[in-house]
Amino acid sequence: MKEVIQGIPLNYYLFLSTVLFSIGVLGVLFRRNAIIILMSVELMLNSINLLLVAFSAFHGDAKAQVFVFFIMIVAAAEVAVGLALMVLIYRNIKTLDIDFLNKLKW
Amino acid sequence: MVEYIFYALSVICIACALLVVFSKNPIHSVLYLILAFFAIAGHYVLLNAQFLAVVHIIVYAGAIMVLFLFVIMLLNLNAETEPHKNMLTKIMATVSGGLLLVTLVGSFRAAGQVEMVNLDNSNIGTIENLGKVLFNDFLLPFEISSVLFLSAMIGAVILGKKQLS
Numbered sequence: 131m132k133e134v135i136q137g138i139p140l141n142y143y144l145f146l147s148t149v150l151f152s153i154g155v156l157g158v159l160f161r162r163n164a165i166i167i168l169m170s171v172e173l174m175l176n177s178i179n180l181l182l183v184a185f186s187a188f189h190g191d192a193k194a195q196v197f198v199f200f201i202m203i204v205a206a207a208e209v210a211v212g213l214a215l216m217v218l219i220y221r222n223i224k225t226l227d228i229d230f231l232n233k234l235k236w
Numbered sequence: 237m238v239e240y241i242f243y244a245l246s247v248i249c250i251a252c253a254l255l256v257v258f259s260k261n262p263i264h265s266v267l268y269l270i271l272a273f274f275a276i277a278g279h280y281v282l283l284n285a286q287f288l289a290v291v292h293i294i295v296y297a298g299a300i301m302v303l304f305l306f307v308i309m310l311l312n313l314n315a316e317t318e319p320h321k322n323m324l325t326k327i328m329a330t331v332s333g334g335l336l337l338v339t340l341v342g343s344f345r346a347a348g349q350v351e352m353v354n355l356d357n358s359n360i361g362t363i364e365n366l367g368k369v370l371f372n373d374f375l376l377p378f379e380i381s382s383v384l385f386l387s388a389m390i391g392a393v394i395l396g397k398k399q400l401s
Contacts, residue, residue, distance in 0.1 A: 152336050199370070209300050226311065
């Protein structure tokens with residue numbers, strides 16, 4: 131059986147990433163502070179990054195690690211625009227509670 | 237030895253992720269998220285992706301989380317201004333997050349053991365190898381991502397500046 135890298139099976143990384151992703155989803159649903167929601171999205175992106183790196187290491191393929199670069203690029207751009215939006219929202223309604231942002235709801 | 241490092245990093249990572257979600261003060265959330273990112277960087281080192289670990293620390297802990305901290309301090313958010321959801325929403329959020337976890341874990345377990353060969357190739361994570369792959373196979377996405385960055389930068393500046401009127 132050659133499916134173990136340095137004594138750690140691939141399934142462990144799969145379960146760790148699943149737990150992290152679920153915590154990210156829980157954070158998006160649980161909190162009302164928009165910045166915490168953005169941080170939970172970052173957590174989800176990082177769980178996927180970890181899974182990609184694990185598959186890359188087990189597969190011996192460097193292309194997955196390049197994909198991780200691109201995910202980091204998109205995350206950085208997303209955070210820059212997202213935090214600018216947060217500042218704009220706070221300037222207009224003086225809060226980051228997402229329950230007050232319901233003008234587009236219906 | 238490696239197993240213990242893996243377990244320690246995983247426990248730190250999951251505990252910090254939970255504390256990000258459940259801590260009242262947004263600044264504590266940011267600090268716990270930085271700790272979780274350091275644990276993930278440790279996982280990268282464990283997986284022979286050393287360059288990615290360094291880039292992860294520089295980009296996330298060095299740039300993105302500092303941006304988060306700046307915005308939280310700029311907007312003066314703290315535990316007192318933290319909005320509270322009602323109990324039903326919290327319960328439903330926890331139940332749906334748990335159901336997602338159970339579904340994913342169950343499907344992964346049902347899929348059985350994944351057959352993967354370890355090629356014992358410890359130099360796939362080096363700068364040299366990654367640079368070759370990035371500039372040979374992914375040159376066009378690399379250039380397009382620069383356009384994405386430029387548009388994100390312009391968008392953030394336009395959104396962030398005061399309205400001219």
